[in-house]
Amino acid sequence: MHVVVLGAGYAGVTLVRKLERTLPKTAAITLVDKRETHLVQHLLHRAVRTPEIADQLCVPLDDCCERATVRHATVDAVEYDAGQVTLSDGTLEFDAGAVCLGAQTAYYGLPGLAEHGTPLKRPEDAEDIRKRFLELCETGGRVVIGGAGLSGIQVAGELAELANDERADDTVAVELIEQQPTVAPGFPAPFQDAIAEKLTERGISIKTDTTVKSATDGTLDVADSSSIPYDQLVWTGGITGPGALSNVRPQVRSTLRLGQRTFGVGDAVRVIDDNGTMAPATAQTAVRQAAIAAENIEALVRRDGGGFDPRLSRYVYDSLGWVATVGDGTVAQVGSNVLTGTPAKTLKATIGIQHLAGIGAVEEAIDFAQDTFGTES
Ligand SMILES: Cc1cc2nc3c(=O)[nH]c(=O)nc-3n(C[C@H](O)[C@H](O)[C@H](O)COP(=O)(O)OP(=O)(O)OC[C@H]3O[C@@H](n4cnc5c(N)ncnc54)[C@H](O)[C@@H]3O)c2cc1C
Numbered sequence: 142m143h144v145v146v147l148g149a150g151y152a153g154v155t156l157v158r159k160l161e162r163t164l165p166k167t168a169a170i171t172l173v174d175k176r177e178t179h180l181v182q183h184l185l186h187r188a189v190r191t192p193e194i195a196d197q198l199c200v201p202l203d204d205c206c207e208r209a210t211v212r213h214a215t216v217d218a219v220e221y222d223a224g225q226v227t228l229s230d231g232t233l234e235f236d237a238g239a240v241c242l243g244a245q246t247a248y249y250g251l252p253g254l255a256e257h258g259t260p261l262k263r264p265e266d267a268e269d270i271r272k273r274f275l276e277l278c279e280t281g282g283r284v285v286i287g288g289a290g291l292s293g294i295q296v297a298g299e300l301a302e303l304a305n306d307e308r309a310d311d312t313v314a315v316e317l318i319e320q321q322p323t324v325a326p327g328f329p330a331p332f333q334d335a336i337a338e339k340l341t342e343r344g345i346s347i348k349t350d351t352t353v354k355s356a357t358d359g360t361l362d363v364a365d366s367s368s369i370p371y372d373q374l375v376w377t378g379g380i381t382g383p384g385a386l387s388n389v390r391p392q393v394r395s396t397l398r399l400g401q402r403t404f405g406v407g408d409a410v411r412v413i414d415d416n417g418t419m420a421p422a423t424a425q426t427a428v429r430q431a432a433i434a435a436e437n438i439e440a441l442v443r444r445d446g447g448g449f450d451p452r453l454s455r456y457v458y459d460s461l462g463w464v465a466t467v468g469d470g471t472v473a474q475v476g477s478n479v480l481t482g483t484p485a486k487t488l489k490a491t492i493g494i495q496h497l498a499g500i501g502a503v504e505e506a507i508d509f510a511q512d513t514f515g516t517e518s
Pocket residue numbers: 147148149150151152153173174175176178179180182183184185186214215216217241242243244261262291292295383384385406407408409422423424425426427464465
């Protein structure tokens with residue numbers, strides 16, 4: 142019996158760690174990723190202001206696995222029913238598997254956007270954004286961040302703090318633009334309001350109801366025929382499916398089933414639960430879906446040899462709350478309560494530490510805790 146997990150982000154690594162504990166020892170598990178490290182992506186914006194943190198956010202995949210085999214290769218195509226995956230260096234057959242390949246930045250085919258806008262998905266992107274922004278701090282100018290979802294909000298906050306660190310807050314303008322009427326679209330209204338307040342406190346200007354149509358070197362054209370000048374453009378305006386799935390995020394229902402032998406988990410897919418709710422593309426939902434996928438893969442493995450289709454577990458979207466940072470400020474919504482200040486900051490840091498410790502990255506978790514809370518070893 143061979144189980145493959147494609148992609149080693151939040152969904153893939155969480156899934157592998159659960160399968161390592163629940164599958165019979167006779168089942169072989171392979172984790173495939175094009176990178177050699179798991180990226181703690183939900184804290185990546187912090188590397189823009191604090192580049193030293195990037196090491197703690199990249200955990201070697203071998204450290205995350207106990208008995209799974211790690212294979213470094215790019216996934217080119219997956220056959221969900223036949224149980225075959227085409228890799229950059231060969232093929233793999235599988236009896237049960239999961240597609241956890243995440244998403245990539247969407248440019249929606251808008252002219253000039255991919256050419257001029259820097260995305261924020263990998264540590265290299267954080268490095269590029271930082272480098273260009275430090276130049277801006279020398280000369281003065283305007284950085285525009287397109288898209289005020291979790292990544293856009295959080296990178297805007299880091300850039301505003303970095304301008305402050307560089308004593309350039311008088312000469313550098315940070316502007317966040319969003320197509321929807323509010324920042325943090327899709328999140329509860331009290332959370333949106335608290336985020337907007339923190340952004341404004343840091344001197345970040347917010348332009349909502351602003352739809353980008355195209356970009357040239359130095360100008361964004363927007364839907365009302367006006368234009369927004371910029372010296373640096375960061376693009377966090379949405380996601381699309383991974384290249385291996387032809388840039389599409391296929392829709393799955395609550396069993397997460399993509400095909401006879403294959404499940405889809407995390408940002409790579411659009412999950413609609415039995416209540417008709419579409420799960421947001423977040424680390425939190427990816428981790429929760431991975432728990433359901435682990436149960437369903439185990440059910441397929443234990444049915445090995447045939448028989449009826451097993452009864453599968455069903456994912457229901459639910460959230461304990463949300464936390465986002467705006468530079469040194471943090472906003473958390475827990476139930477109907479909005480928290481800011483130390484309680485919110487502690488919550489955000491604890492989520493990062495828990496994630497690192499939970500995937501076996503104990504040293505990185507300790508370093509991260511020391512950096513965040515300033516404790517000594
Ligand atoms: C700056 C930023 C801030 C964020 N903040 C938050 C937050 O505060 N809270 C929150 O919940 N979420 C946040 N998110 C979103 C969160 O990071 C994602 O939702 C989460 O990473 C999705 O997990 P995943 O496992 O589906 O995909 P990913 O974590 O993206 O993992 C996908 C994996 O697949 C691999 N892969 C992709 N294509 C291939 C291929 N063809 N072959 C082989 N391997 C491949 C990649 O290398 C990667 O390891 C943030 C995201 C960003 C960018």
